[in-house]
Amino acid sequence: MENFELRGGVMHAEDVPLPEIAQAVGTPAYIYSSAAMERQARLFREALAPVGDPLIAYAVKANPNAAVLATLARAGLGADVVSGGELRRAIAAGIPAGKIVFSGVGKTREEMQFACDSDIFQFNLESEPEAEMLSEVAVAAGCQARVAFRINPAIDAGTHAKISTGKSENKFGIAEARAPAAYARAASLPGLEIQGIAIHIGSQLTDLSPLELAYAKIGSLIARLREAGHPISVADLGGGLGIAYDPDQPPPPTPADYGAMVTRVTRGWNVRLVFEPGRLLVGNAGILLTRVLRVKEGAGGPEATPFVIVDAGMNDLMRPTLYDAWHELRAVEPKGGHAIANVVGPVCETGDTFAMARRMSQVDEGDLLAFMTSGAYAATMASTYNSRPLAPEVMVNGNRFAVVRDRQSIEALIGADLMPPWLQDKSTEQS
Numbered sequence: 001m002e003n004f005e006l007r008g009g010v011m012h013a014e015d016v017p018l019p020e021i022a023q024a025v026g027t028p029a030y031i032y033s034s035a036a037m038e039r040q041a042r043l044f045r046e047a048l049a050p051v052g053d054p055l056i057a058y059a060v061k062a063n064p065n066a067a068v069l070a071t072l073a074r075a076g077l078g079a080d081v082v083s084g085g086e087l088r089r090a091i092a093a094g095i096p097a098g099k100i101v102f103s104g105v106g107k108t109r110e111e112m113q114f115a116c117d118s119d120i121f122q123f124n125l126e127s128e129p130e131a132e133m134l135s136e137v138a139v140a141a142g143c144q145a146r147v148a149f150r151i152n153p154a155i156d157a158g159t160h161a162k163i164s165t166g167k168s169e170n171k172f173g174i175a176e177a178r179a180p181a182a183y184a185r186a187a188s189l190p191g192l193e194i195q196g197i198a199i200h201i202g203s204q205l206t207d208l209s210p211l212e213l214a215y216a217k218i219g220s221l222i223a224r225l226r227e228a229g230h231p232i233s234v235a236d237l238g239g240g241l242g243i244a245y246d247p248d249q250p251p252p253p254t255p256a257d258y259g260a261m262v263t264r265v266t267r268g269w270n271v272r273l274v275f276e277p278g279r280l281l282v283g284n285a286g287i288l289l290t291r292v293l294r295v296k297e298g299a300g301g302p303e304a305t306p307f308v309i310v311d312a313g314m315n316d317l318m319r320p321t322l323y324d325a326w327h328e329l330r331a332v333e334p335k336g337g338h339a340i341a342n343v344v345g346p347v348c349e350t351g352d353t354f355a356m357a358r359r360m361s362q363v364d365e366g367d368l369l370a371f372m373t374s375g376a377y378a379a380t381m382a383s384t385y386n387s388r389p390l391a392p393e394v395m396v397n398g399n400r401f402a403v404v405r406d407r408q409s410i411e412a413l414i415g416a417d418l419m420p421p422w423l424q425d426k427s428t429e430q431s
């Protein structure tokens with residue numbers, strides 16, 4: 001979180017004081033540091049330099065804002081997309097189709113056709129019926145689809161159940177034992193060109209050993225598939241590397257640790273490697289800026305833990321509700337004192353709770369707070385629940401900042417609903 005530091009007692013995003021941004025765009029607001037994203041992209045690339053010239057395909061779903069994509073495109077990254085919408089966003093932001101990988105269990109015909117016509121780098125197929133549909137689409141559209149199968153290695157990545165993707169009961173990929181048959185089937189289908197193999201076992205991984213185990217399985221599968229005559233020239237090792245949310249927890253493996261492991265495990269594979277980092281690149285490059293609306297006494301009077309009610313809700317930042325995620329909360333202008341508080345949003349759900357009995361900076365009504373590590377799986381999961389307009393997103397670059405998504409207006413939010421004809425006709429109104 002190097003790019004969000006106190007200077008003269010005030011938290012800055014790079015060189016911009018956060019109160020200045022709050023003044024300009026209001027709260028709640030997401031603030032991103034472009035320097036932080038660029039640094040993470042560089043660190044990851046440097047860590048993987050020993051494996052040659054990998055394709056680093058940013059997982060767009062972590063943060064699909066066009067300015068984020070354009071920043072990473074300029075850093076030379078490709079994209080991992082999981083929908084036609086993400087594919088269009090990535091292309092619109094300047095990521096060449098030749099650097100785009102398409103993952104996901106539910107690709108539609110329309111999405112497949114658009115991706116095939118765009119000549120993307122690779123389709124990561126998650127089932128045999130998907131291969132059959134893609135073949136039909138490619139033949140009809142007169143395009144060739146380069147494909148890999150995503151393997152489900154039946155490995156528990158040791159992360160939260162909702163972000164584990166490589167266990168046998170998870171919906172993703174095909175079983176290792178099924179791989180030879182799936183590749184044989186795909187090889188027989190017109191319009192498909194077998195190119196690679198792929199894996200992605202989960203997100204926010206803080207231990208490299210499940211990854212290493214999964215990669216070793218991929219290594220032996222590559223050998224088996226080649227023996228069967230399949231030309232495997234690409235291995236997509238997915239994303240999932242975790243980041244530090246809680247500074248008091250042991251730090252997760254660094255990109256350098258990961259790079260060293262990958263270099264060791266993939267020695268002799270003789271493929272081009274693809275990586276799909278999401279959270280690692282943007283998670284710590286963003287914060288959610290919020291203001292304290294009021295402090296409410298807890299049940300039990302002045303001695304009870306008070307509620308700090310902030311103007312960001314679970315609709316703005318869903319991770320705590322969805323994954324029991326822990327976000328550090330820092331005062332933008334700390335006053336020195338500390339207090340224990342329950343930090344909650346204004347949404348009418350008990351789940352709209354960000355922190356219970358949290359020791360944090362003393363804050364009062366009107367103070368600004370920052371939810372740290374809010375660059376990934378944050379703004380993109382926001383909803384308008386409780387008719388709360390989507391928060392704006394701001395990108396900082398040195399001493400400059402720009403709104404990269406406007407705050408949704410309440411008029412736009414309400415105006416999106418359409419009245420059916422039978423409710424428009426005033427004459428049928430009952431008196």
Ligand SMILES: *Cc1c(COP(=O)(O)O)cnc(C)c1O
Pocket residue numbers: 059061062080082103104200202203204238239240241276277278279280
């Ligand atoms: C979400 C996802 C990623 C990115 O995961 P991170 O934990 O953000 O690195 C990569 N690949 C696939 C297929 C995904 O679904």
